Amino acid sequence: DAKTTQPNSMESNEEEPVHLPCNHSTISGTDYIHWYRQLPSQGPEYVIHGLTSNVNNRMASLAIAEDRKSSTLILHRATLRDAAVYYCILRRYGGSQGNLIFGKGTKLSVKP
Amino acid sequence: GAVVSQHPSWVICKSGTSVKIECRSLDFQATTMFWYRQFPKQSLMLMATSNEGSKATYEQGVEKDKFLINHASLTLSTLTVTSAHPEDSSFYICSASGRLAGAYEQYFGPGTRLTVT
Numbered sequence: 367d368a369k370t371t372q373p374n375s376m377e378s379n380e381e382e383p384v385h386l387p388c389n390h391s392t393i394s395g396t397d398y399i400h401w402y403r404q405l406p407s408q409g410p411e412y413v414i415h416g417l418t419s420n421v422n423n424r425m426a427s428l429a430i431a432e433d434r435k436s437s438t439l440i441l442h443r444a445t446l447r448d449a450a451v452y453y454c455i456l457r458r459y460g461g462s463q464g465n466l467i468f469g470k471g472t473k474l475s476v477k478p
Numbered sequence: 479g480a481v482v483s484q485h486p487s488w489v490i491c492k493s494g495t496s497v498k499i500e501c502r503s504l505d506f507q508a509t510t511m512f513w514y515r516q517f518p519k520q521s522l523m524l525m526a527t528s529n530e531g532s533k534a535t536y537e538q539g540v541e542k543d544k545f546l547i548n549h550a551s552l553t554l555s556t557l558t559v560t561s562a563h564p565e566d567s568s569f570y571i572c573s574a575s576g577r578l579a580g581a582y583e584q585y586f587g588p589g590t591r592l593t594v595t
Contacts, residue, residue, distance in 0.1 A: 402586075409482075409571045409586035410522070453521075465512050466573075466584055468522040 370454045375473040378444045386439040386472055388454030393434050398457050400466070401428065401439045403450040410453065410468075413439065449476045480506050482574045484587035491562055491594055498558045499590045501572030507552035508574035512584070513545075516569040528555055562594045 371389040378384040390399065400415040414421055414428045416437070421428040427440040441448055453471040481504040491497050501511060510529050514522040526542075528534040528549035536542045546558040555574075559566055571589040 404522075407569075407589070407591070409484075409573070409589045412583060412585065465524050465527055467524070468514075470521050 370456060370469055372452070372454050372469065372472045374470065375475065377475045377477060378441075378448075380446060380476055380478050381443050384441040384444045384448070384474065384476075386441075386452050386454075386474065387436065388438070389436045390454070390456055391435045393456055394458070396458050399428065399430060399434075399437050400455045400457050401426070402453045402455065402466070402468075403448075404453070404471070405447075405450045413452070415457075444474075444476045446476050446478060449474055480574075480576065480583070480585040482508075482572065482585045482587040484570075484572055484590050486590060487588060488591040489593070491592070493563055493594055494561055496558055496560045497562055497592060498556055499570055499572075499592075501555045501557070501574065501587050503553045503574040503576060503585070506574075506576040506585075508555075508576045509552065510575040511549055511555040512573045512575070513547060513555075513557050514571045514573070516571060516589075522571060525557075559592065562592070564594045567592055567594045 398415050398417050401413040402410040404410045414426050416428045429438045451471040451473050453468050455466050483502045485500045512527050513525045515525050516522045524537050525540045526534045526536045526547050528547050530549050530552050534547035549555040569589050569591050573584045573586040575584045
């Protein structure tokens with residue numbers, strides 16, 4: 367499985383945008399880029415996913431590099447509730463319901 | 479949205495006893511369910527994958543006789559930790575995969591914190 371690399375931790379101020387980077391230089395053509403986040407003592411929560419084009423939803427935006435070797439999760443206005451560990455995961459589709467392999471993720475701290 | 483529940487949310491048991499954890503998909507049918515374990519300050523580690531009506535597939539290093547998984551219906555999977563020991567104390571999280579809005583996604587339960595004394 368292709369691996370992802372994320373910074374261990376990042377800090378942000380409340381109500382400011384946050385850009386969480388992820389490198390996935392060995393990504394294959396059928397790998398989708400998924401982002402999940404895990405709040406303390408809770409199960410992971412789906413945030414967003416994409417293949418090639420940038421994606422927006424009510425939680426965040428996902429910017430994917432043209433060569434797909436990196437991506438950035440964008441939280442437009444961080445709130446204290448966004449403090450969590452954010453995981454960037456590659457997942458292969460093609461009818462597969464395969465498991466998600468979690469790396470160490472990025473621990474985001476949000477300062478008031 | 480898709481909701482996955484787990485019961486209990488936390489449990490304390492004595493060493494040598496068995497504990498059963500339930501995972502339910504509340505508003506969709508889950509053909510595949512996954513069980514993860516997470517130790518403090520670590521990431522989630524996949525333990526096993528179960529498909530409805532089939533035997534679970536365990537990851538390397540996970541004892542299938544110790545962690546019994548049953549996926550009897552499309553909405554329920556159970557994990558039984560048999561003869562639990564203090565080193566089994568962990569945060570156990572299930573996820574369910576189902577087809578919603580034309581695509582398969584994986585939805586996670588809130589987790590069960592197991593403490594073995």
